[in-house]
Amino acid sequence: MSHRIEADVVVAGGGPAGLCAALAAARMGRSTVLVERYGFIGGMTSAALVYPWMTFHTLEGKQVIAGLAQEIVDRLQERGASPGHMRDTVGFTKTLTPFRLEVFQVLALDMLEEAGVKVLLHSFIDRVSAENGRISALGLTTKSGPVEVAGKVFVDATGDADVAHLAGVPCLKGRDSDGKAQPMTLKFRMRGVDLGKVKAYMLEHPEEFYKRTPVEELPGLPLTGICGFYRHWKEAGLPINRDQVLFFAGPEADEVLVNTTRVQGLDGTLAEDLSRAEAEGRRQALMVADFMRRSLPGFEQASISQMGAQIGVRESRRIQGDYVLGTEDVVSGRRFEDAIARSGYPVDIHDPTGQGVKSEWVKGDGAYDIPYRSLIAQDADNLLAAGRCISTSHEALGTTRLTPSCMATGQAAGVAAALAAECGVSPRDISVAELQRFLRLQDAILD
Template identity: 50%
Template sequence: MGQYDVIVAGGGPSGTAAAIAAARGGAKTLLIERYGFLGGMITNALVGPMQSFHSKDEQLVLGIAEEAIAKLVELGGSPGHVKDMVGFAPSVTPVDVEKLKYVLQQMCVDSGVELMLHTVVTGADVSEGRIGKLHVYNKSGPQTVQAPVVVDCTGDGDVIWQAGVPFLKGREKDGLAQPMTMMFRMGGVDLERVRAYMALHPDEFVLAEDWENCSHVGVSGFFSLVREARQSDELTIERDRVLLFELPAPGEVSVNMTRVIRYDATDGQALTQAEIVSRAQVMEAVGFLNKRIPGFENATLINCGTQIGVRESRRMQGVYTLTGEDVLAGRKFDDVIARGSYPIDIHSPDSGDLDATEMKSASSYDIPYRCLLNDTARNLIAAGRCISATHEALASARVSPTAMAIGEAAGTAAALAAVSGIEPRQLDIRLLQKKLIEQGCNLGLQPEGR
């Protein structure tokens, strides 16, 4: 049995940041990841570009996430943060996923994180309100690992579920979650031809002000071409637009067009069927793009995600639940550990619609530490998209830069608690905030507090 100070389950954006932060905080840290690489939805599902590190007024996400982007820029794997041509977010950050896999891996190795790849958590032993052992499985067979603090960054809240912590799924009225999407990458795209068409038909697109001067193409539109194809049954995907973004490599784009609705990402058979449906949709979408969309006449499919992209599954019922009202009002909390600014971006669970709601009175909102804690397994911290949030609030907080900021806070808290021999909820929030600020995180606080 492996003995650690902190165990992080899930090597996605939040989990990688959590593990790095915990190890740098002096904790002997294990990071468990089911694939052979890190990055989660960014790298295994091609979900990109990353958005957004910024609010309309400032850069909210710094710390480990910004360090990773800086290293990626040095490798030629990203142009850094650029203006969003669609105008949906203040900035987008295109990434080369293969180089990002390397950057995240090296940051973990250099920080002293012990990696356990190709490994899944199969169970959790809970006694007297604490997780004792985690059961894991890989090519070596079943094993157990143990730590005084466990961080669930699985996205789907697998450890939360296995530990018997209450959770919710989907929207309140019927439990349906946001649809899943199989992202895919295409090369050989004539992006100048795409820009030229947009300039001639601006009413066909959602565009930011001064979009012509954006360095990287972002497309949300071709509405009439999609509508015509759907009316003729040439395109059967429940989607009302073409959504794509330029990648760092010349002529390459990431396409977000497939939509698999009414499937539960935590149901094994449903997830299997979603993969089957989504890959069929990819082929249909590629045919449509080649035939109908200017600039795609000679474009080719490069690859699809290793797995389908999941927007929403289990959400822990924590000490505090972040609400849509908190997001829209730009609410501030005394126990802030991260901040978000992304719109409430709800892809309809039962149609092809997209509903985005911007915040009303502020450019950012706080995410409180209490959203990471629960009353059932007291040594378990949640991070990423399985934190305690409503369906509406998660539609904003789920994006990868915000997830990395939450993950860094979770890992920092885990190390502080483990090294001090206390439970995460006993941690002095001012100490945690001070530590995060010292690490370069932007909490909207002065060093002595708000």
């Protein structure tokens, strides 16, 4: 016999998008349940060590994401767990935001408790009760047996569109040509790194690093990210299909987070593929760490201090929404009447089959709008998406998948779900003007 829980709004997935969706819905006065499969909040941020957060700003430095996302950063700063927004010394974006993961996980739970959200951890969604396009409940497998969570409105923030898929809602996956998705990456931390030595080498050999590295500014900047060591990587000849080393500094003074492994050709929604990816990613992590220790200046005394609890998944399923955000929308900096968030992160696609990373920067004022219609699932009356699984093309996902953008769409989905639950209507039928008004009241940036 299933244990039954009821709420106005049910949020599936406790990553940054789900966290913001649950907070937003509860703060609007709706009873809210957040379901998360791990024993902690944070999604890919926590499980796959997605660090630092990029980016809250345009390339010119204008902040375009605030609201709950900025509140989280502010409260991390109050706890001494983040320096706030800093210059990105890779040069790919203007800023990035370092933070202490373990403090973030506790802060997230504190904020959920303050808002009155009921949190169900260690709860795996494996079935969805739906009829005629309307979801009535999520079925969970838990340590204490089956649990049913019923609700009026549901937010799919699972990253993999699990709720949409289980409900039979149309989903997209990978690129149009062959369905292949961006590669997965097993991230890991290293301690014992001499970042002063790394920086000195960068200043002496700027040609070995990413072309947008702000070399002229570098002497007066703390290192936050490093992309390059092209010669070292090429000479090593490791069997990893990429062309450079990428790592980010911190949060400790002798610590880096390495984002260099690359597992291609596997599907993050298939158990057997994920199993193969985990094994391959961890083998690659040991291989990369050994190479860095032997070959890179500043890493002579470094060692692995942590691997991700799971491999990082950049792309899997996403909903087929009322609007599919496309590349031209992003690159042209398109504005939408139903905008519920903005982003200044460029298109950033790790090649599903090749070595490189395809990048395109946003024109105009450096930011684009994310329309509310991209959060509304087709053929579903009471389902919204947030985070990585909103409705986009393969290319546009290369920007909307980044954590600050996920937080912004999560906040919007939470407010929309609360309005729909309060009025007893489909999320498709709420007043977008009212949604935008409430988002602005919550310090979201829409202009």
